[in-house]
Amino acid sequence: MSAHQHVEGQLPHEPERATLEGRNKVLGFWIFLGAEVVLFGTLFSAFIALRHQVLDGPHPSHLFELPMIFAATMILLTSSLMSVFAVQAMHRNQIKALIGWLVLTVVLGLAFLGLEIFEFNTYVSEGHKMNTSAFSSSFYTLVGFHGAHVAFGVLWISLLIGQLYKKGLNVVTAPKIYVSMIYWHFIDVVWVFIFSVVYLMGKVG
């Protein structure tokens, strides 16, 4: 089936695209991300439509702590960089380096999640709850959807690290690593928009 001929036992140049299954997986995943763009796009629209409806709840300019959110942003961006190094290591067929970069990706992802949970806890204690106002509902839904995506990504990449230990790097595992990495970048891009639209615009009013 494969159009790319390769020597037995040797990993082809771009292992994620070496088989038809791999090419299908990468293409299908890009299409899925297209659907995710619409999903987040709609969540952003709802948030922008409702973000001034603060009512008696705390105002975003008092609520948001920019230094902490900036730290979270930097952590997630760095994590995305780690995943770039992971894919480069995969293309050089260096499985140890690949696992190392993946572990760093996951650790930073967990750190981001920890900060987000701490942040949400603080907000709730300041009276900014799901049912406080339309602003709070759309805030928690948008940012929470992103957080759930991060959590899913952390679980997924951890599972893949385990598979790399057991099965090694081959034309079956390589496409899985590759699509999980483009997923991770996507989550990162969404966060950049959340940082600008939710937090920076919230700060300036």
Place this chain on the structure above:
Amino acid sequence: MDWLTTVDHKKIGILYLIAGFMFFLVGGLEAILIRIQLMTPMNDFVSADRFNELITMHGTTMIFLGAMPLIFAVLNAVVPLQLGARDVAFPFLNALGFWTFFFGGLLLNISWFVGTVPDAGWTSYVPLAGPDYNSTAGVDFYVIGLQIAGIGTLLGGINFMATIINMRAPGMSFMRMPMFCWAAFITSVMIVFAFPALTVALVALMFDRLFQANFFEVGAGGNTVLWEHIFWVFGHPEVYILIIPAFGIISEVVSTFSRKRLFGYSSMVFSLVLIAFLGFMVWAHHMLTTGLGPVANALFSIATMLIGVPTGVKIFNWLFTLWGGSIRFTTASLFAIGFIPTFVLGGVTGVMLASAPADYQYHDTYFVVAHFHYVIVGGLILGIFAGLHYWWPKMFGRMMNETIGKWTFWTFFIGFHLTFFVQHFLGLIGMQRRVYTYLPNQGFDNMNFISTIGAFLMGVGTILFLVNAVVTNMKPRDAANDPWEDGRTLEWTIPSPPPEYNFKQLPLVRSLDPWWKEKMDGSTEMTPAEPVGPIHMPSPSILPFLMSVGLFVAGFGFMYKLHWLAIAGIAATLICMMLRSLFDDHGFHIDPEEEVQA
């Protein structure tokens, strides 16, 4: 058991057909009950509350659980065969898509047995559908059932896009692709970009109802018009998702039974793309009376009227294909030819409704009901019937009975026009939609009576189709490879029904309508593009079924605030996903040469 675990696109197509038709019958029964209630003025056949439940469930069932799966039935049965592919890109996801749709639909319909049925209309407008005015679990069934079924549709869309981009036979460029595959492709693109908006709408309404969020709670700063926008951003593309596959079917059937190449193939492709593009730009024409202001109304009016242009191109191309052809009037071709004037009527009323000032008169009357039944029943359902009669021998290996088929067509076609043609005038003289009864002597009495008679006739047509399916199923399986003898595309080059692997050798495609070209060149089979060899097949799996059961169970957990049940259901689904990732499917190999000897 074989059917629970299958990942074969042909079997999944049959599953979609059976489940979709079952829901189609349920929706049809609801329609008959609605029409009986409206047959005479001041009727008390059903109560006002029951009537609201019936119209809500009729619309929701027909759109999401009848029409969509019937489309996926034909897509699954035909698209890989027309492409010259051995399966879809993701056989496992294909099965998962079917089972999530099935369990979502099941969950929605269980509401009838629980006794709290969704009753806020299929558009589920807030605040009517919100927790204040709808405090029973009714709308929860709508929100969660559609959410689960929507996952299935999205997966189907991704799957067919990837299949069509990556798995066309050697030599089949995009512009040599059969028109039905183009329609499947465009519909899939629209599904991928429209359904996530529905996901968000349903999530927001679910959060409002179950977790006291305030998206649509005006008192807490929410906005009810937001629901209308998000719903129609999904909902308008959805109606094009429904009609475009019918366009594809009609193109194939008209061309085959005119024994002519489709007129203006490239303009057909371009007009489909244009319809899909404009389809995303016109959602607010459902809200012309909401009060968005004259500028917004004007823009959305004009954009809507523009869609008439590419649609007109398609209508004329079908007429020019028929023109001068040697037409055969089989059941399939009757349905296709009946489709053309019927759909034109629906299109014309569509342009009338697009005019914002006039819409203030038409809005929420039976004129609207007549319009969308002309495009959905007169468009999509006639197209589906055409496709089912046309591809039945390929799906099941048996030719349908033509005599019963023609009775099906005439009863359904006449019944349809009898039901809905008068509704235009009912609307114009002022009958509101969604009212459970009306006073006598307003000029509504006779037309409502005629409409109900027509509905019974459509019911007879549907039953005749079922009878035909049963009668056909008792015949021997003897359909030839090319049973209509005028087949043009690759599905008619392989046995009916096709072997599990479809193509023993992938065919080499040398032009548009490749099989017709080979026949004209005097060949009796396609030129193979590869030597005969063992064929790799994916293994069957029970996981798609279990994952859908997990979501189904979780749905009830959310609805009845049994959080342990919701967590258990979601966890079961996640564990199945993990198992799928951990245990690689190596599949198995079939050697076609050995099969022939055995």
